[in-house]
Amino acid sequence: MAVPPQLKAIQHHYRTALEHDKRDPVVAYYCRLYAMQTGMKLDSKTPECRKFLVKLMDHLEKMKQELSSNESISQEIVGNAHIENYALKMFLYADNEDRSGLFHKNMIKSFYTASLLFDVLSVFGELSEENIQQRKYARWKATYIHNCLKNGETPQ
Amino acid sequence: TGTLASSVASTEQDELSQRLAKLRDQI
Numbered sequence: 024m025a026v027p028p029q030l031k032a033i034q035h036h037y038r039t040a041l042e043h044d045k046r047d048p049v050v051a052y053y054c055r056l057y058a059m060q061t062g063m064k065l066d067s068k069t070p071e072c073r074k075f076l077v078k079l080m081d082h083l084e085k086m087k088q089e090l091s092s093n094e095s096i097s098q099e100i101v102g103n104a105h106i107e108n109y110a111l112k113m114f115l116y117a118d119n120e121d122r123s124g125l126f127h128k129n130m131i132k133s134f135y136t137a138s139l140l141f142d143v144l145s146v147f148g149e150l151s152e153e154n155i156q157q158r159k160y161a162r163w164k165a166t167y168i169h170n171c172l173k174n175g176e177t178p179q
Numbered sequence: 180t181g182t183l184a185s186s187v188a189s190t191e192q193d194e195l196s197q198r199l200a201k202l203r204d205q206i
Contacts, residue, residue, distance in 0.1 A: 059199065067192045080198050087202060099203070 027075055029066040033058040037079075039139050049095040049105050050140070052086050057143040059083060103147040107154075110140035114161055126168050126178050134165035 026034040040054035059079050066072040090096040095105040117133035120126070141158035144150055150158070171178040 056202075063192070063195060063199070067195060073195075076195060080195060080202075083202055084198070 024075065024078055027066075027069070027071040029069060029072050030058075030062045030075065032065060033061050035135075036061075036139055036142065039136060047109065048086065048090055049093065049102060050109055052083070052090065052096060053102055053106050053143050053146060054139070055079060055083050055086070057146050060146060099147060103144065106140055106144055106147075110137050110144065110157075113137035113140065114157060117161070117164070121164065121168070121178075126172060128172075131165050131169050131172075134161045134168070138162040138165065 026037055036054050037058045040051045040058065043051040043054065059076065062072065062076050062079070067076055087096060095102045113133045114137040117130040117137065120130040120133075138158050138161040141150065141154050141161070144154060168178050
């Protein structure tokens with residue numbers, strides 16, 4: 024299901040959901056929930072966006088039913104802890120690689136995915152100042168290291 | 180026609196909002 028251009032801002036969160044459907048369905052569920060909530064604010068009126076959002080909602084309802092025995096889905100406070108732990112795990116992996124001078128595509132993706140998951144945490148309420156700073160740092164690092172590698176430079 | 184179209188869109192939006200609230204056990 025292609026993300027309509029009006030909902031471009033959620034395409035990476037949606038892609039993260041697809042990438043985690045098998046690896047970690049809880050992460051996939053909350054990434055979809057974030058995409059749904061944000062998508063509705065962006066555009067839920069044009070036919071292509073409505074069609075996309077209705078399908079996304081159908082999928083979310085199906086996932087919630089299938090994962091009903093999982094506390095991270097049935098209790099949002101448990102889900103919040105799961106997503107935060109997962110985001111921090113991604114962040115720490117990339118940060119350790121960075122501090123060891125190991126720059127590669129996987130660590131760039133981990134920094135970027137961590138930043139997307141800090142966005143997803145906003146479905147549970149206002150982000151903590153620490154999470155805001157971690158998101159900013161992870162996003163900046165992902166962009167900076169990506170550009171360095173693209174230009175054949177060694178990140179500092 | 181414009182009013183009818185926006186009214187339909189608004190109803191569908193409300194329906195999505197309700198489904199979202201239900202999904203999150205808010206109703």
